[in-house]
Structures are given as C-alpha cells and as structure tokens.
Amino acid sequence: MSTRLADRRPPAMQAILIGFLALWLVIAAFPFLWTLWGSFKVEGDFFSKADWANALRGPLTRAETGGAFTGAGYHGAWIQESFWRAAINTLIVVVSVVTISLTFGTLGGYALSRSPYRYAFWLLIVALVFRAMPPIALISGYLLPFYQWNLWGHLPTAIIVLVAINQPFTLWMLTSFFRNIPKDLDESAMVDGCSRFQAFRHVIIPVMWPGVITTGLFSFLLAYNDFAVTAMLLDKENQTMIPKIAFFLGTTQTKGNVMFAVAAVVSATAPLFLLVVFFQRQIVSGLTAGAVKG
Amino acid sequence: MKHRTFFWFILPSATAMLLFIALPIVSVLIQSVHAPHQQVIREVENCNVFGCTTTTVVDQEATRLLREAAPMGRFVGTGIYTDRNHLAISEVGALWTKSEGMGDFFGQLLNLPFYGALAFTLTYTALVTPLAILLGFAVALAVNAIPRLFRGPAIFVSLLPMIVTPLVGALILFWMVDARGILGAAIQSLVGDPTLSIKASTPLMWAMLIVYGIWSTSPFAFVVYYAGLQTVPQDTLESAMIDGATRWQRIRHVIFPHLLPLTTFMALIKIMDNFRVFEPIVSFNAGAHAQSLSYFIYSDLGGETRLLSSAAATSVLTILGVVILLSPVLVRTWRSFGKETA
Amino acid sequence: MADIQLKSLTKRWGAFVGLKPMDLHIGDGEFLVLLGPSGCGKTTTMRMIAGLEDASGGDILIGGKRVNDLEPKDRDIAMVFQSYGLYPTMTVYENIRFPLKVRGIPEAEHHDRVMRAARTVELTEFLDRKPAALSGGQRQRVALARAIVRKPKVFLMDEPLSNLDAKLRVSTRAQIKNLHHELRTTTIYVTHDQIEAMTLADRVVVMSRGEVQQVGTPLEIYDRPANTFVAGFIGSPAMNLMQGTLKGGVFEAEHVRIPGLAGPDGPVTLGFRAEDASIAATGEIAAPIYAMELLGDA
Known part of the structure; x- marks a missing residue:
C-alpha cells in the first residue's frame, strides 16, 4: 500500500518519531530482558554492591557455580520452595475461572444483547458500577462470612469469587459482541423451528468463537494477574503463583531467596509472553472494541 | 426476548454478581458499623488472711458466648468512621484550630493515615492518567509513522508493560531501581550520591510508583489511539489539504476532533483503574512511604490482628470515592445507551 | 394453508x-x-x-x-x-x-x-x-x-x-x-x-x-x-396535490379553475396524476412551466 500524500511527514519529524519509538521500545522491553538475563546469575551479581556491570560479566556466578549462568534460582524456587505446586494451583484457578466466566458470560451476554427491555440496560449499568469496585474492598466483605462458614482458604472459593469479579467485564464485552451478530440469525432459527435455547446452541454458538476467545483472553489475564483475591482468600497450601512470589519477598533475609523470587517472576511472566505472541491481534481488538465504538 | 427466557439465561451470571459483589458490599457496610467484642471482664474477690482484694480476670466463657451470640460484634454506629484511622473528625478539628496557616494544616493532615492514603491515591491518579495518555499518544503517532512491516513487532513490545502481572511488573522495576540494581546505580552516579536509596525517601518512592504507573498504563492508551489513527477519515484529511490547510491545521481540525471521544473514554476508565492502585505498593514494599486506599485496606486485613471493621470502614469510603469518580461515566453511558435503545 | x-x-x-x-x-x-x-x-x-x-x-x-x-x-x-x-x-x-x-x-x-x-x-x-x-x-x-x-x-x-x-x-x-x-x-x-x-x-x-x-x-x-x-406516497411521480376551495362544483385556487367536480362546498385538496394532465395553450391550470423532465411512457 502506497502512502497517501496526506500521510507524509517532513523527514525531520519522521526521524524524531522513530528515535522516540526506539527509546520507548527499549523502556518497554529492557526490564524484561534484563530480569530474564539476571535470573541466571547469583544474587551477588544481579544485585551487585560493587559494580552494576557485574550482572553482565557475572564474576560471582562464575566463582560460586563455575559457569557463566546458573539455574540455582529456578531450582530453588521450583523444587526447594515448591513453586510447581503454586503453578498447578494457578493452572487450576485460571482454567476454571475462564471456563466458568465464559459459560456464565455467554449466556448472560446473549440475553442482554437480545432483550429490548429497560431492565437489561439497568443490569448493564449495575455491572459497570460493579466493574469499578476495588476487589480488595470486596474482600473485606468476604472474610468474616467465609471464616464463619469455613469457606476460607480453598481453591473453589477463590475461583468463584474471581468468576464473580470477572462477570461485569465479561458481560459488557460479550453483550457488545453479540449485538454485532445479526438478530436475523437466531430469529431465522426460531421461525425454522428452534426454541430460544436451541437457536442459541445451533446457530449462535457456532459463530460466537471470535468474541468468546477475545473475552476469554481478558478473563485469563484477570485471573492470572490477580493478587488481591488469591492472596487474601487462599491458605498457604493452596497459594497460586502471584501470592507465592509476594511470599518469597517476605522471606528475603535468607541469602538466595531474592533469586528465587527473580526466577519465579520470570517463570510467571513467560506464559503471558506466549499469550501476546499468539493472540496479539485479539488483545488489540478487544482493547479497542469498547473505545472505538463508545 | 421473553422475560422468562431472559431470566434463565442471565441467572448464573446475576447470581454470581449478587452473591459475591452485591452482598459483600452490604456485608462491608454492616461490618463498618460494628466493632469486635471486647473481652468480658469480671471482678473477682480474693480473700486471704491479709484481707480481701478485688482483681479483674477475663471471663473466657462469657466472652465466647457473647461472640457466638452476635458474631458481627457490637454496634458502634459511625464510631469507626470518625476514629483516628479514618476520617479523624476530632483530630482534624484540633489541627484546624491549632495549625498555623493552610500549608501547616495540610502537612499535618497527611500524617493521619486515611488522609495520607487518600492524598497518595489522588496524586497517583491525577498524574498517571494524563501522563500515560500523553505517552501513549506519542507512541501511537510513532508506530503509525513506521512501515507496516515493523508495526506488529512494535505493538508486541509495547503491549508487554500492560499485559504483565502488576505485582510482577512492579517487582521487575523495583529490582532495577534497587540501590544495587542497574537503574539504581545509574541514578546514584547521575546525581553523584553513592548512598542514595529510593527505598528510604518518600518523594522518590512516590516518583517511582508514578513512573511505574505510567509505564504500565500507557500501552492501553497507545493501543486505543493507534486504532483511532487507523480510522481517521481520509476523505476529510484530503479535502482539508485541497482547501489549503497546513499540516498542523489538519492535525488540529481533523485528527484531534476524531480522537477526542477516545480520550474521554480512556481517561474515565483509567481514572477508575488508577484509583484502585494497589499491587505496586506491595511490590515496592512502599507501605512506609506511600499508602493507597486499597493498600490501606490490605494492610488492615493482612496484619496479625485482622482489623476487619477498620478495613470495612475504609472499604466503604473507597467505594464512595469510586462511585463519585464513576458518575461521569455513568451519565455518559446513560446518554449514549439510552439513545440506542429508544 | x-x-x-x-x-x-x-x-x-x-x-x-x-x-x-x-x-x-x-x-x-x-x-x-x-x-x-x-x-x-x-x-x-x-x-x-x-x-x-x-x-x-x-x-x-x-x-x-x-x-x-x-x-x-x-x-x-x-x-x-x-x-x-x-x-x-x-x-x-x-x-x-x-x-x-x-x-x-x-x-x-x-x-x-x-x-x-x-x-x-x-x-x-x-x-x-x-x-x-x-x-x-x-x-x-x-x-x-x-x-x-x-x-x-x-x-x-x-x-x-x-x-x-x-x-x-x-x-x-x-x-x-x-x-x-x-x-x-x-x-x-x-x-x-x-x-x-x-x-x-x-x-x-x-x-x-x-x-x-x-x-x-x-x-x-x-x-x-x-x-x-396515500395519494402522496403511491405513484412515481407522486400525485399532484393542490389546496383550494370547492364552490358549486368548481374548484378554485391561484391560477387554477376546474369545473365539473362533485362534492360539498368548502376548502378541499385536489389531486391528479401526472398522466392525467398535458400541456396545452389554454386549459384549467394557467401557470408558467417550471421545468420539464422526460420520464418515458409512464
């Protein structure tokens, strides 16, 4: 595609923009690369009192382990401190939250998109208010009843809470997505002989996947990135990755523990990288959906 | 859709929200007007050869019974709201009469925990929101200026600070600005003070938290603006050229008006999100220098003695703050949506 | 059925x-x-x-x-x-x-x-x-x-x-x-x-x-x-509608005088189709021509 005349910029401006972009890309990416690199060093190098460049050359890593890189941080975190257990818990939580959120959300979003009545609009407004609630403020409402009824500490509790906190956003996103599926489609099916639910199952479900995938990505991010709910509602055995990392920080006195945290941080970031690699387009379209339309 | 069908479709989602969002708000409200029971004290008379003395002991049995009878605690009305850790009405009153001038008054006010947290939360929101939007806009312009082939990778990298777990992203930055980290060392050599530590300084801590906020928020602004730039009406742009508009005039009169609605939308969403700032304070271990409202609740909940009532009161105040911030969004949604359905 | x-x-x-x-x-x-x-x-x-x-x-x-x-x-x-x-x-x-x-x-x-x-x-x-x-x-x-x-x-x-x-x-x-x-x-x-x-x-x-x-x-x-x-909606071109008065079977409006119509006296709207009118030197409507369009044999 050739650039239109209207899009052309003076060369000086073009140069400034490219220079700025390069700077931004460094700011955005460098912290990740640096931490990835540092996670294979010992603490004395990555947090060097003598010279920051030690993190690059790694003299202490060489001296302590005999190699330029060491997997000690990963070993310590994953094996010694059982980070694998947290990873499994995270997997359980995230998969359950995404599945349940999407099931609830597609049903609700479809209904909201097809109801002409005023109460559907009210429900969406209420959901918007709920969406703005700080999770931690809600958590102070959970603790007492959860202690009382012995619900505190278990994975299912955290899962259903995350699903609920996720619902407002999921509902909004899926409602606006279902609105873009022509009503003619399910109405055809109903005239052709389906009940509302059969119409949903036979003709809406087959065409809803792009919207569901996009929404699912954001449900995933919410569940995966959550700290408040999982930190406050899970006991130590059921901890997920993010609270576990925070827990490592609390015990930094012991030498090497910081490197456990660094290794854990890199491990926890890796899935998110992959997510962006594979779903960049959906993430961008999901982020802009609300904005460009609204 | 018929009412009955609608009901069954919405039921799971509505139940989840009712049980775990609406009821907790009610529960928080109730908790915030109750304080835990004090222990039941009993006077016991001990008589021995030297005569009788009365001592007080904790009546464990009575305490237990009392707690079981009313698990919410005792009703204290607005007592928790007005105590020193929250609105601190009497302390503020005392400050007002004693303080010399407004500067002194506000300085003292910020030492009260709730007002300190409120001040940081508002400062953070007020600075991060516009700066992140500006940075995001600049990045969008820059990405829009490079050949199509390179845009994908540029977008990929630009998304990272937003997609990364807040707690983790903040940690990564925190380790870099540690006195022994690469950025910390760079800053030390820049100002020529080898003992400079960000952890020890309140202003630097605030600055770092805000830098983190901008770093993690601007990708969202970038993505929205970038999408907006793709849909700038080319016809209008070209007719403006034919009409003799300069480059700046075209930006001013065509591109800005096109992006304005996006900006309002984003500002509202981000104000809401930034108001909830929480994780970076945990990561930066910054509780001593900067508390946000969310962090304030968290530290009440997480301590050895779980201060549920105090946390509940702060939660209610925070929710009120959110609702106030949200009101423009509500009005806006109201209008645009109302039009659609009518 | x-x-x-x-x-x-x-x-x-x-x-x-x-x-x-x-x-x-x-x-x-x-x-x-x-x-x-x-x-x-x-x-x-x-x-x-x-x-x-x-x-x-x-x-x-x-x-x-x-x-x-x-x-x-x-x-x-x-x-x-x-x-x-x-x-x-x-x-x-x-x-x-x-x-x-x-x-x-x-x-x-x-x-x-x-x-x-x-x-x-x-x-x-x-x-x-x-x-x-x-x-x-x-x-x-x-x-x-x-x-x-x-x-x-x-x-x-x-x-x-x-x-x-x-x-x-x-x-x-x-x-x-x-x-x-x-x-x-x-x-x-x-x-x-x-x-x-x-x-x-x-x-x-x-x-x-x-x-x-x-x-x-x-x-x-x-x-x-x-x-x-219905008169204005049906037909292309639509029916011509004219405001005027009917008195003794004669419709009258500015430049217009059409006799031989039945109906009660008073203000009325008169409608006629384009194909029912033709240009003539003298007739019931005396008005200058605004524009002419070719529509085929409508």
Whole structure:
C-alpha cells in the first residue's frame, strides 16, 4: 500500500518519531530482558554492591557455580520452595475461572444483547458500577462470612469469587459482541423451528468463537494477574503463583531467596509472553472494541 | 426476548454478581458499623488472711458466648468512621484550630493515615492518567509513522508493560531501581550520591510508583489511539489539504476532533483503574512511604490482628470515592445507551 | 394453508405506540403487502405475526387458531429476512435442510425435499458452498429455499429485495411472484418500495405512523387513495396535490379553475396524476412551466 500524500511527514519529524519509538521500545522491553538475563546469575551479581556491570560479566556466578549462568534460582524456587505446586494451583484457578466466566458470560451476554427491555440496560449499568469496585474492598466483605462458614482458604472459593469479579467485564464485552451478530440469525432459527435455547446452541454458538476467545483472553489475564483475591482468600497450601512470589519477598533475609523470587517472576511472566505472541491481534481488538465504538 | 427466557439465561451470571459483589458490599457496610467484642471482664474477690482484694480476670466463657451470640460484634454506629484511622473528625478539628496557616494544616493532615492514603491515591491518579495518555499518544503517532512491516513487532513490545502481572511488573522495576540494581546505580552516579536509596525517601518512592504507573498504563492508551489513527477519515484529511490547510491545521481540525471521544473514554476508565492502585505498593514494599486506599485496606486485613471493621470502614469510603469518580461515566453511558435503545 | 386474522392488534413500548389497533383479514392463499415508509409499524406487525415480538393487545389468529402465546416455532410459518439470516457455518444444503432437521422430520425425506426446494430457486449447483461464497442474489434464493422447503401455512417476507441491486431486484421479484403462483401459500410481504407492492400484491395495506391508512388492491389505492398520505406516497411521480376551495362544483385556487367536480362546498385538496394532465395553450391550470423532465411512457 502506497502512502497517501496526506500521510507524509517532513523527514525531520519522521526521524524524531522513530528515535522516540526506539527509546520507548527499549523502556518497554529492557526490564524484561534484563530480569530474564539476571535470573541466571547469583544474587551477588544481579544485585551487585560493587559494580552494576557485574550482572553482565557475572564474576560471582562464575566463582560460586563455575559457569557463566546458573539455574540455582529456578531450582530453588521450583523444587526447594515448591513453586510447581503454586503453578498447578494457578493452572487450576485460571482454567476454571475462564471456563466458568465464559459459560456464565455467554449466556448472560446473549440475553442482554437480545432483550429490548429497560431492565437489561439497568443490569448493564449495575455491572459497570460493579466493574469499578476495588476487589480488595470486596474482600473485606468476604472474610468474616467465609471464616464463619469455613469457606476460607480453598481453591473453589477463590475461583468463584474471581468468576464473580470477572462477570461485569465479561458481560459488557460479550453483550457488545453479540449485538454485532445479526438478530436475523437466531430469529431465522426460531421461525425454522428452534426454541430460544436451541437457536442459541445451533446457530449462535457456532459463530460466537471470535468474541468468546477475545473475552476469554481478558478473563485469563484477570485471573492470572490477580493478587488481591488469591492472596487474601487462599491458605498457604493452596497459594497460586502471584501470592507465592509476594511470599518469597517476605522471606528475603535468607541469602538466595531474592533469586528465587527473580526466577519465579520470570517463570510467571513467560506464559503471558506466549499469550501476546499468539493472540496479539485479539488483545488489540478487544482493547479497542469498547473505545472505538463508545 | 421473553422475560422468562431472559431470566434463565442471565441467572448464573446475576447470581454470581449478587452473591459475591452485591452482598459483600452490604456485608462491608454492616461490618463498618460494628466493632469486635471486647473481652468480658469480671471482678473477682480474693480473700486471704491479709484481707480481701478485688482483681479483674477475663471471663473466657462469657466472652465466647457473647461472640457466638452476635458474631458481627457490637454496634458502634459511625464510631469507626470518625476514629483516628479514618476520617479523624476530632483530630482534624484540633489541627484546624491549632495549625498555623493552610500549608501547616495540610502537612499535618497527611500524617493521619486515611488522609495520607487518600492524598497518595489522588496524586497517583491525577498524574498517571494524563501522563500515560500523553505517552501513549506519542507512541501511537510513532508506530503509525513506521512501515507496516515493523508495526506488529512494535505493538508486541509495547503491549508487554500492560499485559504483565502488576505485582510482577512492579517487582521487575523495583529490582532495577534497587540501590544495587542497574537503574539504581545509574541514578546514584547521575546525581553523584553513592548512598542514595529510593527505598528510604518518600518523594522518590512516590516518583517511582508514578513512573511505574505510567509505564504500565500507557500501552492501553497507545493501543486505543493507534486504532483511532487507523480510522481517521481520509476523505476529510484530503479535502482539508485541497482547501489549503497546513499540516498542523489538519492535525488540529481533523485528527484531534476524531480522537477526542477516545480520550474521554480512556481517561474515565483509567481514572477508575488508577484509583484502585494497589499491587505496586506491595511490590515496592512502599507501605512506609506511600499508602493507597486499597493498600490501606490490605494492610488492615493482612496484619496479625485482622482489623476487619477498620478495613470495612475504609472499604466503604473507597467505594464512595469510586462511585463519585464513576458518575461521569455513568451519565455518559446513560446518554449514549439510552439513545440506542429508544 | 390458512387465513390470518388480526383483531385490534396493538404494540406499545412504554408510552410509545408502535402500532395502533389494527384489524385485518388475510384470505387463504392471498399475497398481502404491508407498505409504508420506515417506522410506520409494518415490520412490527409482521414480527408480531411471526411471534418474534409480543403483541401488547389484540389477537392473532392463523387458520382460526389464536397464536398469541405460541412460540415462533409452533406457529408453522416461514420467514425471509432482510439480511437473509443464513447460518454462516453451514453449507447451502445444510441451511435449507435446517428447518427439517430441527423439526424432527424423518431423515429419509430430507434429501428429496431439499433438492426440490433448491431446484425451484435454481440453486442446485451451489449446494456445497457456504453463504459467504455466494452473491447477494444467490443468498436471497437460499433464504427463499429455506422458507419453502417445509410447506408452512404462512410465508412472511421482510423487505427481502432491499439488499439486491436494481436489476436483480426485478428478476427476483418475478421469481417470488411465480413462486406464490405455484405454491398458493398465504404470504405477507413487507416493503417500503411501492413498485414491489404494486407488482406483487393481491391487496396492499398502506401504513403510516403505526396506523393503517388504506387497504385495497393495487389499482384501488393507485386510483382512489383514501387520504392525502396515500395519494402522496403511491405513484412515481407522486400525485399532484393542490389546496383550494370547492364552490358549486368548481374548484378554485391561484391560477387554477376546474369545473365539473362533485362534492360539498368548502376548502378541499385536489389531486391528479401526472398522466392525467398535458400541456396545452389554454386549459384549467394557467401557470408558467417550471421545468420539464422526460420520464418515458409512464
């Protein structure tokens, strides 16, 4: 595609923009690369009192382990401190939250998109208010009843809470997505002989996947990135990755523990990288959906 | 859709929200007007050869019974709201009469925990929101200026600070600005003070938290603006050229008006999100220098003695703050949506 | 096969009245067109008959049976939608077969019936394609085939030609006409295009602002419009309307004097069709010519 005349910029401006972009890309990416690199060093190098460049050359890593890189941080975190257990818990939580959120959300979003009545609009407004609630403020409402009824500490509790906190956003996103599926489609099916639910199952479900995938990505991010709910509602055995990392920080006195945290941080970031690699387009379209339309 | 069908479709989602969002708000409200029971004290008379003395002991049995009878605690009305850790009405009153001038008054006010947290939360929101939007806009312009082939990778990298777990992203930055980290060392050599530590300084801590906020928020602004730039009406742009508009005039009169609605939308969403700032304070271990409202609740909940009532009161105040911030969004949604359905 | 009866059928949304009480009898095998500008309530009327919209009042009877409380699927109707409502994930064959499948019609019959419907609308070469790979006209024919595959009591068509280009519209119009001639199924057809209404309808219902203006055969509404709305809406160019007064059988307005008209004295509106007037040196209307247009032999 050739650039239109209207899009052309003076060369000086073009140069400034490219220079700025390069700077931004460094700011955005460098912290990740640096931490990835540092996670294979010992603490004395990555947090060097003598010279920051030690993190690059790694003299202490060489001296302590005999190699330029060491997997000690990963070993310590994953094996010694059982980070694998947290990873499994995270997997359980995230998969359950995404599945349940999407099931609830597609049903609700479809209904909201097809109801002409005023109460559907009210429900969406209420959901918007709920969406703005700080999770931690809600958590102070959970603790007492959860202690009382012995619900505190278990994975299912955290899962259903995350699903609920996720619902407002999921509902909004899926409602606006279902609105873009022509009503003619399910109405055809109903005239052709389906009940509302059969119409949903036979003709809406087959065409809803792009919207569901996009929404699912954001449900995933919410569940995966959550700290408040999982930190406050899970006991130590059921901890997920993010609270576990925070827990490592609390015990930094012991030498090497910081490197456990660094290794854990890199491990926890890796899935998110992959997510962006594979779903960049959906993430961008999901982020802009609300904005460009609204 | 018929009412009955609608009901069954919405039921799971509505139940989840009712049980775990609406009821907790009610529960928080109730908790915030109750304080835990004090222990039941009993006077016991001990008589021995030297005569009788009365001592007080904790009546464990009575305490237990009392707690079981009313698990919410005792009703204290607005007592928790007005105590020193929250609105601190009497302390503020005392400050007002004693303080010399407004500067002194506000300085003292910020030492009260709730007002300190409120001040940081508002400062953070007020600075991060516009700066992140500006940075995001600049990045969008820059990405829009490079050949199509390179845009994908540029977008990929630009998304990272937003997609990364807040707690983790903040940690990564925190380790870099540690006195022994690469950025910390760079800053030390820049100002020529080898003992400079960000952890020890309140202003630097605030600055770092805000830098983190901008770093993690601007990708969202970038993505929205970038999408907006793709849909700038080319016809209008070209007719403006034919009409003799300069480059700046075209930006001013065509591109800005096109992006304005996006900006309002984003500002509202981000104000809401930034108001909830929480994780970076945990990561930066910054509780001593900067508390946000969310962090304030968290530290009440997480301590050895779980201060549920105090946390509940702060939660209610925070929710009120959110609702106030949200009101423009509500009005806006109201209008645009109302039009659609009518 | 069935007749349809509407008894003071109404639709309200809150305070807004979408359809004022409407009474209508549609005979068995009749082709009825609901005609009117957008927002006149014609689509709402059809959607209530289909069961896609609840009636706020009144009764709908299909074949003498009240259907107000029946689901769309239980009303034994078929509908062609404006944007066709084809199922994008199914092939043409599966699209046509869908109504048979969900209604539990014995599998053995499916193939024959699908093929017969496809032949009727000349779609047999496209059966393996997905809707996305079809042209607008072909998609329209899939929608038609899906409607006729199941011999319903009633056909409902909601502006089925509005998404086609002008040339295709004429040929598809003829096809619909022919289809009705062969099947003789009661049909209700919604359109804002008066040419479609005139060419297809046995009877036309002209609607405006949620109210029936006139019910009649195409010729009746063309020649004897019931009111000025119908007069101004039907015909291209529309009927000329003139304000004036009638006195002793003579219509008078500025530059105009037409004798020999019947009616009570007083202010009236006079209407005449373009083809009923011609340019002459002297006549009943004495006015300068504003512009002349060539419209063919209208």
